[in-house]
Amino acid sequence: MHRFTLAGIVALVATSLVACSEAPVSPDANPRPPQDIAMGAGQSDREEVVAGEIIVKLKGEASADAVGGRNGFEIGERGYRDAYVIMRGGSGDEHSNAKKIAADPDVEWAEPNYLRQPTAIDSRLWAFLNPGGLRMTYTSGGSGFISDSYTSISDADEDNVEAYGAGGSAVVISSLDTGVDLVHPEFLAGQLIAGKDWTTKKPGALPTDVDGHGTHTTGTMAGKTVGVAGVSGAGANVKVFVQKVCGRQGCPTTAIVDAIRAAADYPGMVAMNLSLGGLSLSTAEKDAIAYATTKSVLVIASAGNGGNGAVACPACDVNAISVAATDWRDAKTSYSQFGPGLDIAAPGGECYSNTTAEGCIYSSYKGGGYAWLQGTSMAAPQVTGTAAVVASKTGLRGSALRTRLLETVDDKGSAGYDETFGAGRLNSYRAVTNASLPAGQ
Secondary structure (H helix, E strand, O other): OOOOOEOOEEEEOOOOOOOOOOOOEOOOOEEEOOOOOOOOOOOOOOOOOOEEEEEEEOOOOOHHHHHHHHHEEEEEEEOOOOOOEHHHHHHHOOHHHHHHHHHOOEEEEEEEEEEEOOOOOOOOOOOOOOOOOOOOEEEEOOOOOOOHHHHOOOOOOOOOOOOOOOOOOOOEEEEEEOEEEOOOOOOOOOOOOEEOOOOOOOOOOEEEOOOOOHHHHHHHHHHOOOOHHHOOOOOHHOOOOOOOEEOOOEEEEHHHHHHHHHHHHOEEEEEEEEEEEEEOOOHHHHHHHHHHHHHHOOEEEEEOOOOOOOOOOOOOOOEEEEEEEEEEOOEEEEOOOOOOOOOEEEEEOOOEEEEEEOEEEEEOHHHHOOOEEEEEEHHHHHHHHHHHHHHHHOOOOHHHHHHHHHHHOOOOOOOOEEOOOEEEEEHHHHHOOOOOOOOOE
């Protein structure tokens, strides 16, 4: 069994840059490798699961005790608003046990409890405003700046800084991640709403981030100096309902689907961010995303970091918005997954193992700090943050909000839709105003 992976790749947890002599050289071909995870999403053909646990959806008024009793399984916890029940059997037999329970006439479906993993105006925020000319510098294996062919190009950004200004109505988005540093100075007073830590059975546990991933993605969505909402001037109108779905061992399906449903039910919710992924779509996830869709709440998820032509799940679900990653040259990053069903691309960053980190995405981090990270984890919250501002400024919700995001992109790659960029690369300004900036802005 193998574990699903974070969609964020740790690049450099530091804000200082190293100056080098200027000599035109080229970066190595390899972007920074993951430093905190064992495998990239999509790199394995097996899925890791929670030992012994099966998620079961019963039919109608069927009795969980009766189903468990006649099949030889113990009854565990029930999901949010009884959406499912956990049944426990032998560890290592999860797939065969799921098939056995699914064959019961009182069972609608059954599946293992899969583990997902989270996937990583200041001049450092090139994703928001890129005047061109960014050149990373070497720290090892070479000297000087990288060559001009690898410099950023003007307008390889989502036009966030130019976008909107203050004003708008109050909206809520949700972070489904490793939690958030709830006292980080990047967030406005009262902006973070502490939801539940779904990874523990401890009553009243706060969704505190000990990893850093969730603080980074939430900062990108809503931070006052590094976030889409804050930099656009709409930060005071955007609150974040923080839910922890990822612990030390990963992100159980049960935690993810409970959090999706809880977010969908939260007053004022317009979108949620899932910077996590795995190989195949869970039925429990599919049902939860469908539920959110009926509530006019967008589920925005990262496409994965395996570099292959299959979108990771739950982003792969038809009702989710799947997000690929672009770099500071406005190209698909080397790690970003792509393929049929991809919806949109957004800046996710790309820097190299022997360069400084200017090409990655800069945002808040655990412990009150800041970090440069890269990954489709960093791309998805660009879209979620933009969705929040569009909803605040225009009142659009649900399918209308989804359509606005996808129809106001900058077309990249082949004309029209393609499987590398989806509809195109996010354009925040156009999404809010339905108008275009002059070329080069």
